[in-house]
Amino acid sequence: MSALIRLTDVSKRYGDAAALLPTNLDIERGKTTVLIGPSGCGKSTLLRLIIHLIEPDSGSITFDGEPISTDNIDALRRRIGYVIQEGGLFPHLTARANVLLMTRHVGKSQEEMHGRLLELCELTRFSDQLLPRYPVELSGGQRQRVSLMRALMLSPQLLLLDEPLGALDPLVRAALQKDLKKIFARLQQTVLFVTHDLAEAIYFGDKIVLMNEGRIVQKGSVTDLREKPAEPFVLEFINAQRGVVLT
Amino acid sequence: MNSVRPALVGRGRRARRARPIGRFLLLLILFASICTANGNPVIIGSKKFTESYVLGEIAKRTLMDPGIPAEHRQGMGGTIILWQALRGGQIDVYPEYAGTITQEILKSDRSLSLDQIRESLAKFGVGMTEPLGFNNTYALVMRHSEAQRLGVRTISDLRRYPQLKIGLTHEFLDRQDGWWPLRERYALPQQNVIGIDHALGYAALANGSIDIKDAYSTDAKIEQNDLVVLEDDLQFFPKYEAVFLFRLSIRGDAIAALRRLEGTLDERRMIRLNAEAERTKNYTRAADLYFNRGAASANSVGDSFPQKLARWTLRHLQLAGFSLLLSVIFGIPLGIIASRGGPIGQLIIGFASVVQTIPSLALLALLVPLPFFGISVRTAIAALFLYGLLPIVRNTATGLQDIPRSLRESAVALGLSPFVRLWEIYLPMASRSILSGIKTSAVINVGTATLAALIGAGGLGEPILSGLNLNDHVTILEGAIPAAVLALFVQWFFDLLDRVLIPKGLRL
Ligand SMILES: Nc1ncnc2c1ncn2[C@@H]1O[C@H](COP(=O)(O)OP(=O)(O)OP(=O)(O)O)[C@@H](O)[C@H]1O
Numbered sequence A: 001m002s003a004l005i006r007l008t009d010v011s012k013r014y015g016d017a018a019a020l021l022p023t024n025l026d027i028e029r030g031k032t033t034v035l036i037g038p039s040g041c042g043k044s045t046l047l048r049l050i051i052h053l054i055e056p057d058s059g060s061i062t063f064d065g066e067p068i069s070t071d072n073i074d075a076l077r078r079r080i081g082y083v084i085q086e087g088g089l090f091p092h093l094t095a096r097a098n099v100l101l102m103t104r105h106v107g108k109s110q111e112e113m114h115g116r117l118l119e120l121c122e123l124t125r126f127s128d129q130l131l132p133r134y135p136v137e138l139s140g141g142q143r144q145r146v147s148l149m150r151a152l153m154l155s156p157q158l159l160l161l162d163e164p165l166g167a168l169d170p171l172v173r174a175a176l177q178k179d180l181k182k183i184f185a186r187l188q189q190t191v192l193f194v195t196h197d198l199a200e201a202i203y204f205g206d207k208i209v210l211m212n213e214g215r216i217v218q219k220g221s222v223t224d225l226r227e228k229p230a231e232p233f234v235l236e237f238i239n240a241q242r243g244v245v246l247t
Numbered sequence B: 001m002n003s004v005r006p007a008l009v010g011r012g013r014r015a016r017r018a019r020p021i022g023r024f025l026l027l028l029i030l031f032a033s034i035c036t037a038n039g040n041p042v043i044i045g046s047k048k049f050t051e052s053y054v055l056g057e058i059a060k061r062t063l064m065d066p067g068i069p070a071e072h073r074q075g076m077g078g079t080i081i082l083w084q085a086l087r088g089g090q091i092d093v094y095p096e097y098a099g100t101i102t103q104e105i106l107k108s109d110r111s112l113s114l115d116q117i118r119e120s121l122a123k124f125g126v127g128m129t130e131p132l133g134f135n136n137t138y139a140l141v142m143r144h145s146e147a148q149r150l151g152v153r154t155i156s157d158l159r160r161y162p163q164l165k166i167g168l169t170h171e172f173l174d175r176q177d178g179w180w181p182l183r184e185r186y187a188l189p190q191q192n193v194i195g196i197d198h199a200l201g202y203a204a205l206a207n208g209s210i211d212i213k214d215a216y217s218t219d220a221k222i223e224q225n226d227l228v229v230l231e232d233d234l235q236f237f238p239k240y241e242a243v244f245l246f247r248l249s250i251r252g253d254a255i256a257a258l259r260r261l262e263g264t265l266d267e268r269r270m271i272r273l274n275a276e277a278e279r280t281k282n283y284t285r286a287a288d289l290y291f292n293r294g295a296a297s298a299n300s301v302g303d304s305f306p307q308k309l310a311r312w313t314l315r316h317l318q319l320a321g322f323s324l325l326l327s328v329i330f331g332i333p334l335g336i337i338a339s340r341g342g343p344i345g346q347l348i349i350g351f352a353s354v355v356q357t358i359p360s361l362a363l364l365a366l367l368v369p370l371p372f373f374g375i376s377v378r379t380a381i382a383a384l385f386l387y388g389l390l391p392i393v394r395n396t397a398t399g400l401q402d403i404p405r406s407l408r409e410s411a412v413a414l415g416l417s418p419f420v421r422l423w424e425i426y427l428p429m430a431s432r433s434i435l436s437g438i439k440t441s442a443v444i445n446v447g448t449a450t451l452a453a454l455i456g457a458g459g460l461g462e463p464i465l466s467g468l469n470l471n472d473h474v475t476i477l478e479g480a481i482p483a484a485v486l487a488l489f490v491q492w493f494f495d496l497l498d499r500v501l502i503p504k505g506l507r508l
């Protein structure tokens, strides 16, 4: 079975600075791939290239074998869920309206969608009592659960998560990590997960992709990274977070 | 008298050549003209001062008595506006002075006989009656007591008192037979010269803020305020015999009726009519006096104050409301385009900003000579519309630009189409800013709509204008207070609207 997403020699620069050097990467089906690396190394850039918020300067990206371009991106975006650190919920819409936003534009029936909504509430452990609330009336953790429901609403083939837990306090974060992992397993979801926290990467990652200064330094399991570091930076990065890893 | 300078005529002509903008405005005007359709009565115009009002009323009665339908648009502005309106066919008749025609309209530097004037006017399709009988020339006036104390009797005597303060109407300051040539002829030394509204000038003269001002020899205020006319000992001022100008194309019986007024009004009679108009604040009644009827005739029955107030307010709301609607219809799409930045966005914001820097009076004067505008409600609405544009365009643009990038990208990443993104996400999120732009526009429009009276479009500016002209504070307040209340009401109404239109999630 081929990879769901394949990046071939994809690069992106802003003015003189390269945000992403020519990069090759496969995202495998049914697995969670974690992108990790120091701030500014190009993780978000890579995600934004996949969902076509920005266009690559060179190279190509395929989704399920189909090259992503401006022509087919609207259809493809409905097959991809995208969650960012701040949640990206629209403040003028209730939690329910945020989650159902896309469904009105893809021609699904009301009942069907209502059923799906309750299913997602249960999956993400979000109380349906809170659905009529506006984003400002929810806690950070609740907001991220709503974002996740919105991303999962149309049963996407791919879930792109850009530091979804970055803004949460440790307790809420730990609870959500647990829930997310269960959800991914239950849905056999293909996930591309960005974090700069090594412990989180190890917890989620079937495969860890370590990036630095716009390029991929090493891919593999955490054991690979620890025992066969491709270059000194890998150990440097691991050691800097050792305290966290050991717990 | 008024503040429209000859220089504006040149600007008006240039504006006519600005095609794309012209066409854009034309479209609006088509829209606006729907509400201003009327029959074809003879339209009489008058300038913004008592005597012109009274002559306008006399012409109206003269036409209506034999059954010719006539309308009087009072106090539309100065010579250039009236002349352009006559040429453009927005009015059919207005009272003018032979000297003004020679100097300001025909721009001749020598004096012309009445026949020469008539011949020149015919080229414009305009006819002229014989003189009505009085000569209303310019004059310089001074407080009687002051003149006696200093021993000033003629304009030449002023040379001895360089410290005297002079306040002149803007028109007199700019006329070819006005201040600068007069000063040169008489070698006057006074440096302290200011421009001031005609009616306010009398108040300034009375309280000593100025010592000398310009006036017309038939001005009733000369007697009322105990002023003296300084003798024009070098015969500088040309003769200003009053006549009616009319379009040669109007119905023959109307011309015949106007001609019956020739030679029937001497100076004393005109002063009396002017004095009556200023005393009673009622031009129609002064005109009745001309027809020797003390009793009010059918069309001079004055409305009661509540009736007038209702009429003014309604018209005011129509002007402000209709122009606001246009500002919203055009302003929001322009703001959306402007929010994308780039040269086009800058052009839009730039255009709206420039329009707003044009003084409102000048904007009206610029629009009047354009085809389709003229002296009409349309012009007032177009000017108000243009004024209302900037706050809406700017607030729409900034409201959209202020949406965080992460939220814009979330909308894109969801796969929503551009239209849905705009309509369901971006515009609601910018609604607070857009509505506050509309509110600003509405308040500006309600305030600026008072100027519409200058071009005869009515509204609460009407009492303000005639009050200013008569130096009658009560009449001014009759318009000014309701206008202020209206502005407060509009503010309150939009505050209420905020609560209905801004999504709840943005108000928490
Ligand atoms: N719109 C932009 N214009 C210019 N430079 C940009 C832009 N977006 C990103 N960059 C630059 O590209 C580089 C990679 O940015 P990116 O957002 O991918 O980093 P990141 O790995 O997600 O970092 P973080 O962990 O802090 O989110 C950075 O140096 C950033 O400054």
Ligand SMILES: [Mg+2]
Residues within 6 Å of the ligand: A043, A044, A045, A162
């Ligand atoms: Mg990032």
